[in-house]
Amino acid sequence: NAGVMQNPRHLVRRRGQEARLRCSPMKGHSHVYWYRQLPEEGLKFMVYLQKENIIDESGMPKERFSAEFPKEGPSILRIQQVVRGDSAAYFCASSPYEGLQPQHFGDGTRLSIL
Amino acid sequence: GENVEQHPSTLSVQEGDSAVIKCTYSDSASNYFPWYKQELGKRPQLIIDIRSNVGEKKDQRIAVTLNKTAKHFSLHITETQPEDSAVYFCAASKRVGGADGLTFGKGTHLIIQP
Numbered sequence: 001n002a003g004v005m006q007n008p009r010h011l012v013r014r015r016g017q018e019a020r021l022r023c024s025p026m027k028g029h030s031h032v033y034w035y036r037q038l039p040e041e042g043l044k045f046m047v048y049l050q051k052e053n054i055i056d057e058s059g060m061p062k063e064r065f066s067a068e069f070p071k072e073g074p075s076i077l078r079i080q081q082v083v084r085g086d087s088a089a090y091f092c093a094s095s096p097y098e099g100l101q102p103q104h105f106g107d108g109t110r111l112s113i114l
Numbered sequence: 115g116e117n118v119e120q121h122p123s124t125l126s127v128q129e130g131d132s133a134v135i136k137c138t139y140s141d142s143a144s145n146y147f148p149w150y151k152q153e154l155g156k157r158p159q160l161i162i163d164i165r166s167n168v169g170e171k172k173d174q175r176i177a178v179t180l181n182k183t184a185k186h187f188s189l190h191i192t193e194t195q196p197e198d199s200a201v202y203f204c205a206a207s208k209r210v211g212g213a214d215g216l217t218f219g220k221g222t223h224l225i226i227q228p
Contacts, residue, residue, distance in 0.1 A: 033215055042120075042203055043158065045215030056215060058115075091157065102148055103216065105157045 002027065004094050004106035005074075012112045019079040019086070021109045025094030031055075032075045033103060034067060037089045049075060079111075087113045116141040118206050120219025128227050133194055135222045137204035138186040144206040147180060147187050148216070153200045161202075162189070191224075199226045 005024040013019050025032050031050055035043040048056040049069035060067065064082075069075040079086055089110050093103035117140040127133045139147075145166035150158035164171045164178045164187065171178050175194075180187040191198055201223050205216040 035216075035218075042218040042220045043216075045217065048215050059215060102160050102163050104160065105150075107157045 006106035010110045014114050021077040022074040023092030024074040029094035031095045033093045035091045084113050116217040118219040124223045126225040133191045135189045139206045143208040146207045150203045151200045194226050
């Protein structure tokens with residue numbers, strides 16, 4: 001049973017470019033969560049999605065960041081016009097179904113902004 | 115919103131001794147408390163979790179205790195081994211309509227001295 005799959009593992013972008021991070025949840029999981037981890041810090045919740053629905057985006061920056069989880073395919077975290085401060089590890093987690101934790105994490109995408 | 119405080123930030127213990135990491139939370143509605151272990155450059159891995167209707171839970175050398183009145187919970191690792199060296203994160207969540215984003219502490223760097 002494959003775990004949470006994230007790609008790419010490493011992504012380098014220049015300031016002003018767009019970054020797209022992908023996450024495929026564990027088989028049978030319908031809830032996806034995105035977290036950001038800055039160096040030497042804990043994980044910060046960004047957004048919680050179910051298929052075709054954003055449930056909670058209270059942790060998402062108001063500008064440049066968006067997320068989707070389409071009916072088919074992986075969840076996408078999109079960062080437009082990246083800046084140096086966007087450099088971080090972005091982790092995706094998934095959980096089985098409503099009301100039941102736990103969340104299992106992917107290996108993350110390390111985003112570096114030149 | 116929820117705030118999770120974690121102490122200590124660094125903990126060094128002799129191999130074979132016990133390690134205790136403590137967390138407090140602010141939102142009395144929180145009722146799910148997982149602990150994650152993260153090795154350098156790796157994903158956070160769930161090691162144990164506890165729900166608010168339980169005061170203590172054990173899994174081999176790992177135990178977690180929860181005091182809902184005082185709003186704190188602790189991770190106990192007995193007979194520590196070199197492979198226990200990692201960063202440990204506590205987290206809390208409340209179920210608003212189901213699963214939701216986790217609020218993490220800032221982590222404890224556990225060092226096991228041979």
